[in-house]
Amino acid sequence: MAxxxxxxxxxxxxxxxxxxxxxxxxxxxxxxxxxxxxxxPPDRWEFAIDTESGQTHRWSWRELMALPRQRQTVDIHCVxxxxxxxxxxxxxxxxxxxxxxxxxxxxxLVRSYGGYTTNMPLDDLLDGKAWIAYRFxxxxxxxxxxGPARLLVPHLYFWKSAKWVRGIRLLDDxxxxxxxxxxxxxYGDPWREQRYxxx
Numbered sequence: 001m002a003x004x005x006x007x008x009x010x011x012x013x014x015x016x017x018x019x020x021x022x023x024x025x026x027x028x029x030x031x032x033x034x035x036x037x038x039x040x041p042p043d044r045w046e047f048a049i050d051t052e053s054g055q056t057h058r059w060s061w062r063e064l065m066a067l068p069r070q071r072q073t074v075d076i077h078c079v080x081x082x083x084x085x086x087x088x089x090x091x092x093x094x095x096x097x098x099x100x101x102x103x104x105x106x107x108x109l110v111r112s113y114g115g116y117t118t119n120m121p122l123d124d125l126l127d128g129k130a131w132i133a134y135r136f137x138x139x140x141x142x143x144x145x146x147g148p149a150r151l152l153v154p155h156l157y158f159w160k161s162a163k164w165v166r167g168i169r170l171l172d173d174x175x176x177x178x179x180x181x182x183x184x185x186x187y188g189d190p191w192r193e194q195r196y197x198x199x
Contacts, residue, residue: 018075020190023083030082031144034178038114038164042148045113047132048167049097052105059097061148064132067092072131074154076161077190089152091133094125105170109177110151113164118177119186120153120160122170129155132165157188157195 019025042061049057059067073088108122124130133152134141141147146163153160159179180186185194193199 018085019083020077020193022193023077023081023190026082026084029084029087029145030078030080032078032080033144033163034116035114037143038112039143040113040148040164045148045166047097047149047165049101050167050169051101051103052170052172053103055102057097057101064092064134064149067096070131072152072154074152076154076158079157079159079184079188079195083190088137089131089133090135091131091149091152093128094130094132095128097132098126101170103170105172107171107174109169109171109175110160110162110165111167111169112162113166116162116164116178118160118162119175119180120156120188121174124153124156124160125168129153155189157185157190159184160188 045061047059047064051057069090070093071088071090073086075083075085076087077083103122105122108120108125110118110120131152132149134147134149136142136145141150146161146165149165151160151162151165174186176186183197185197185199188194
């Protein structure tokens, strides 16, 4: 005799198929940072892509604002196990910024004001997968959430979406960033629960 009746699949997880394993839903937007919040006025903000050959492509805040913007609604997943569904962001696709960048690099080291870094394969920043986001939920991005601008890479754990982003260094070899050198997973796929280096 079956222990579980046919058709019974257990209690449905809140969030359903959109909630990665080990995560729980939040309605608020928790604030987690590796250090103090940098204050970066837009008129002093800039973003640069440095290629492996030594070329630099640079944008001021005004130049960033003149680029085509996109509005994206995505789910975000923090390594500390919270997930927030249907977050709405506005910003510039990395595809736009990379249009004139010539590179054969495979990796990117993302740099932030305040000294934070994180790494990922360059492929994870292109083809509609990542943005420089400067608005959240219809408002300017608050400094505690990475304003004036942060990287948004929603398919990876949120520590990869570096706050206060200031640039990307393109590399032939992978260089671990701040949390990756402290024992976090080098890639950080929430669907594979890649939280720590041995996951």
